[in-house]
Amino acid sequence: MPTYLNADLHCHSVFSDGTLTPEELAVRAHANGVELWALTDHDEIGGQQRAAAAAKAQGLAYLSGVEISVTFANETVHIVGLGFDPANAALDAGLAQTRGGxxxxxxxxxxxxxxxxxxxxxxxxxxxxxxxxxxxxxxxxxxxxxxxxxxxxxxxxxxYLTEGKPGFAPHRWARLQDAVQWITGAGGAAVIAHPARYRFTANEEYALFSEFKTHGGQGVEVVTGSHTASEYLTYAGMAKEFGLAASRGSDFHSPQESRTDLGTLPLLPGALTPVWELLAERVQQP
Missing domain, CATH: 1.10.150.650 (DNA polymerase; domain 1)
Structure with a gap:
């Protein structure tokens, strides 16, 4: 399998809350030196066929992707799925149920x-x-x-839009177990997205990682657009502690709004297993 240094496995298109089409994202990823790309729209895989075709047209290796909203310890947590079969019926049904709210x-x-x-x-x-x-x-x-x-x-x-402010409306998303099992049941790998963003106590975070691993989760985003340099090291340590592979993704939404562009993150810290190595047979080569 090729060695990918610049993998960006977290971004969003107009199919969820991004402002660019899958085709525009593929062009941007290629221009910024991305070698392996995934489109991970929120609870939606309708853009996957276009994204895979656009990646091929740009000479990019591609992994299917999605970001599933989960409720855990009364907090919304995001679980990224990579390398799954987009035609899997159970995954499709689960995402439709999650979108419904x-x-x-x-x-x-x-x-x-x-x-x-x-x-x-x-x-x-x-x-x-x-x-x-x-x-x-x-x-x-x-x-x-x-x-x-x-x-x-x-x-x-x-x-306005966070808990306790006017304009915030709570919603109960999918269960952690369900999201992980939809992804793994479709042949993919489940990854905890941007863990530093969650307002968990140390005990709650440990419970998240423990339950995630128990249900079959395989990875965690170590290098991501919302993490600081010290948080890269913190979650590199968590990846090692829980035996998880490491993922890397900008969480890019928009040229005007996102602070991290596609393909511009630092490399993963050493001594970690990149999550894409677990998915070698799932990578769509250009």
Whole structure:
């Protein structure tokens, strides 16, 4: 199997809450030196066929991808799936069930924002939605920036769209066990996405990693767009402690919004097993 140094296995397209098409992402990945790429839209694999074709056209190796929303210890956790069969019926059904809660949540978010003096947010958010089944907080945030309610996306989330703020609506996502087993049952590897982002105590984080491993999870994102250099080392240590492979992904959404571009992350720390080595037979060569 080829050795991939610049693998970017976490990004989003218009099929969820990104602003670029799969084809535009593939061009951007190639221009930034990516060698192995995966499109990981939220709870959605509708863009996989286009992404794989676009990767081939750019000469990129490709792994199928998805990012599944999970509720664990009352926190939303994201589990990335890589290298699965997109035609797997159980995975498709599970993702459809997970997507189903987004519509009612969006309406509740709009109702709360209206009570806070911000009318028309649902219709405004819809203008940014490529896939109506996947309307999300990001789409509402773009509307609030466009209408100058807030200066930027960060201010939106601080003031309106996090727990305890007007505009936040809770939702119970998939179970951790279900998400991992949908991915592994479809022949893929499950990966804990950007673990430093979760507001867990040390005990809760240990429980997450332990349960994830018990259910068949195989990897953790060590180098990702929201981690600091010290967090790379922290989660390299967690990968070794739990016997997990290491993944690497920018979590790129948009040229205007994302602080880390596709393909611009540092390399994985040494002495880790890259997750793509577990998926050698699943990598689609150009």
């Amino acid at each position: 987004r519509g009612p949540r969006a309406l509740e978010m709009a109702r709360q924002l209206e009570l806070a003096g911000i009318p028309g947010s649902y219709e405004g958010a819809l203008r940014y939605v490529g896939n109506p089944a996947l309307i999300s907080r990001t789409h509402f945030a773009r509307f609030l920036v466009e209408t100058k309610v807030c200066r930027d996306m960060g201010e939106v989330f601080r003031k």
